Amino acid sequence: MDAFRLLTRSTKLKPVSSATDSRLPSTGKAANPQLFRTAESDSLESAKNGKKRKRGAAVQEDEEDVPDLDFFSSNKRPATNVTETAATTVGDDKKVSAQNAASDDEDSMDEVERRTILNSHKIKVTDMRDLEEIQAEPTSTKDSKKKKKKSKKEEAPTLSKKEQKRARRLFPEPLLNFKELRSKYKISSRLAENVAEQGFTVPTEVQLGTLPLLLGKSSEPDLLVVAPTGSGKTLSFLIPVVNKIVRHHHSHPDEHGILSLVVAPTRELASQIVNEGRKLVAGTGVKITLMRKGMRVGDDSVADVLDENSEESSGSEDEDAENKPTKERANVPVTKSDILVTTPLMLVNALSANRTTTMATLPLVRSLVMDEADVLLDPLFREQTLDIWKACSHPDLRVGLWSATMGSNIEDLTKSTIKERLEDLGQKPSEPHALLRLVVGLKDSAIPNIDHKLVYAATEQGKLMGLRQLLRPAAASASDIRLRPPFLIFTQTIPRAVALHSELKYDIPAEAGGSSRIAVLHSDLSDGQRSDIMRDFRKGEIWILVTTDLLARGVDFRGINGVVNYDIPNSAAVYVHRVGRTGRAGREGGIAVTYYTKEDIPYVKSIANIIDVSEKLRGGEEGDKSIQKWLLDALPNLSKNSKKDMKRHGVKARQTPRLADKEDDGKGARGMRISTKSGFERRLENKKKGAIAASRNRKAAAAASGNVSDTGSWNGLDD
Numbered sequence: 001m002d003a004f005r006l007l008t009r010s011t012k013l014k015p016v017s018s019a020t021d022s023r024l025p026s027t028g029k030a031a032n033p034q035l036f037r038t039a040e041s042d043s044l045e046s047a048k049n050g051k052k053r054k055r056g057a058a059v060q061e062d063e064e065d066v067p068d069l070d071f072f073s074s075n076k077r078p079a080t081n082v083t084e085t086a087a088t089t090v091g092d093d094k095k096v097s098a099q100n101a102a103s104d105d106e107d108s109m110d111e112v113e114r115r116t117i118l119n120s121h122k123i124k125v126t127d128m129r130d131l132e133e134i135q136a137e138p139t140s141t142k143d144s145k146k147k148k149k150k151s152k153k154e155e156a157p158t159l160s161k162k163e164q165k166r167a168r169r170l171f172p173e174p175l176l177n178f179k180e181l182r183s184k185y186k187i188s189s190r191l192a193e194n195v196a197e198q199g200f201t202v203p204t205e206v207q208l209g210t211l212p213l214l215l216g217k218s219s220e221p222d223l224l225v226v227a228p229t230g231s232g233k234t235l236s237f238l239i240p241v242v243n244k245i246v247r248h249h250h251s252h253p254d255e256h257g258i259l260s261l262v263v264a265p266t267r268e269l270a271s272q273i274v275n276e277g278r279k280l281v282a283g284t285g286v287k288i289t290l291m292r293k294g295m296r297v298g299d300d301s302v303a304d305v306l307d308e309n310s311e312e313s314s315g316s317e318d319e320d321a322e323n324k325p326t327k328e329r330a331n332v333p334v335t336k337s338d339i340l341v342t343t344p345l346m347l348v349n350a351l352s353a354n355r356t357t358t359m360a361t362l363p364l365v366r367s368l369v370m371d372e373a374d375v376l377l378d379p380l381f382r383e384q385t386l387d388i389w390k391a392c393s394h395p396d397l398r399v400g401l402w403s404a405t406m407g408s409n410i411e412d413l414t415k416s417t418i419k420e421r422l423e424d425l426g427q428k429p430s431e432p433h434a435l436l437r438l439v440v441g442l443k444d445s446a447i448p449n450i451d452h453k454l455v456y457a458a459t460e461q462g463k464l465m466g467l468r469q470l471l472r473p474a475a476a477s478a479s480d481i482r483l484r485p486p487f488l489i490f491t492q493t494i495p496r497a498v499a500l501h502s503e504l505k506y507d508i509p510a511e512a513g514g515s516s517r518i519a520v521l522h523s524d525l526s527d528g529q530r531s532d533i534m535r536d537f538r539k540g541e542i543w544i545l546v547t548t549d550l551l552a553r554g555v556d557f558r559g560i561n562g563v564v565n566y567d568i569p570n571s572a573a574v575y576v577h578r579v580g581r582t583g584r585a586g587r588e589g590g591i592a593v594t595y596y597t598k599e600d601i602p603y604v605k606s607i608a609n610i611i612d613v614s615e616k617l618r619g620g621e622e623g624d625k626s627i628q629k630w631l632l633d634a635l636p637n638l639s640k641n642s643k644k645d646m647k648r649h650g651v652k653a654r655q656t657p658r659l660a661d662k663e664d665d666g667k668g669a670r671g672m673r674i675s676t677k678s679g680f681e682r683r684l685e686n687k688k689k690g691a692i693a694a695s696r697n698r699k700a701a702a703a704a705s706g707n708v709s710d711t712g713s714w715n716g717l718d719d
């Protein structure tokens, strides 16, 4: 069914060419999910891949005879780790050999090849530690290296900032194709099969860069990753996590408990990660669970464990646990899972009996993944996230922080927390390891494969009219925006999302499915309602979803064609995440429409800048740019304090009516309000009111003079 055609009703629109159609995200996967590449790296990679394929056959044969498990038997990794080799690089990045860690076979690339590939995919890897720390690191087995390091240490103070930067830069071996996961990085064969079953053809940039770092022979680093929205970060952190657990199960068959934690800011994202994880763990013996209220997860002596499979299939365990009185809760079984995926508050509550006791520890956790790490470490979630981090008390814990945006304050916080945690523990990790940062593309920028439309709508009414044009393309001739469902509409607050949904719900014609095609999703709904709406939107039964920033981050609706910022986002980072819900995995043709009004003008510059950078990243002619230089120059800059205030509260006049009413007497807020009745209901009501008023007037007029006057009018929206 063509949703767009139905929505256009009988209006005659220019037929959309199949060429345009085929560029829509909803029409399917992109041929290549990579966002950045050059002809040079393409040919180099295919040359390497060609060579690999030939060898791959031989590797495959070998593997037939080798029992899977051998790869994971307590193999103490060689000491040629990223850290120590990074130390030898000071002042001479040509000698960077950290990258060689995974490349001691004949296939390994030389440094020029690695640089070429990494640079053309815009991948930048940096050792984040202080130079002194890099240099002071305990050495490997070789004395010569020791000597070398010592002499480098002496040289360090003389290095300029630029030289230090260069010294920190690393060029690790990239992953050329998914087969290498097995042939070169020796991941579990079942896990490799599960990856292959997903049918991906080429690794995305973030996979190409991070998987060798996390799976290579070097000591696994702590890792900060900044990579574009929709670029496949989930797979990048899940594959190593699952593989590490498979290996752990073989080396420590008696150790059971939560070995990996994945923390995400929303329930929707956490549940999506579990679904992705389930595809990867099938048949590996690894279990992955979504944290639910009432689950017991801490360092608990209760031996009674809950079988994950039965728990997942019945789906009633959490409700039961929640409803149990406290006394009985002590007997609620401990969840039996290797990977727990959770939102911060839910886990903190579970570990501290809703903040009534000190936090229990999670002593077995070896990997802590923070997805959307910048928001997890933002003031809103920071305390909870840090509590969880510190509750992971194993000295060999590795952390991964992943997002499409990451402020430098997050990097500093990460460094200090890693230090503090080890000091508090009074123990050292069994292997020294690095803290690396990997950035794909330009930090904090929007993906280049979508079209941005920044639309001045002057007033709230203007925005509503603009949106109606998108919903009913009958009037589309007035604008050049053609947004086909499915799409998302973001508002600043829950009441505005609810009101906008009511306003629009009868705008979809009955023959197109009527009001069931549009829904609203926000955090005031019950968990069940939220899951149902997510399911129906994914299934294509809901075409337009009005929501808040609850869905701005992480959620992957593969084929959505666009995003409408009905209310401007509170920050540039939120813009990057919201618009990143379209254009996933390299899909072309996604559109991001942002409306702004008079009140928004002070806040628009940061968004205009993001659009400008994204269009520059995309390349193309100067004339193709949607943000003209004069606009950028004309828009006012926002002070630091106002930015902070905006980030916290959004546009003041759009805050929830009560708060805004208090502060400005309600006048401003009224102007910014979206009616909570649908346009249809309001029209009916106004008609009725008009009819009553008209009849009253008629009676009065007739009584007075026998004339008829028509004063019945309404101030609703034009449509």
Ligand SMILES: Nc1ncnc2c1ncn2[C@@H]1O[C@H](COP(=O)(O)OP(=O)(O)OP(=O)(O)O)[C@@H](O)[C@H]1O
Binding pocket: 033, 200, 201, 202, 203, 204, 207, 227, 228, 229, 230, 231, 232, 233, 234, 235, 403, 404, 553, 554, 555, 556, 558, 580, 581, 584, 585
């Ligand atoms: N190598 C690949 N080739 C094609 N598609 C891929 C590949 N890797 C992942 N994907 C798909 O890309 C989509 C986006 O992946 P994912 O949700 O992990 O993105 P993300 O980087 O976490 O985005 P966000 O920053 O928005 O959270 C998913 O549908 C995933 O299945």
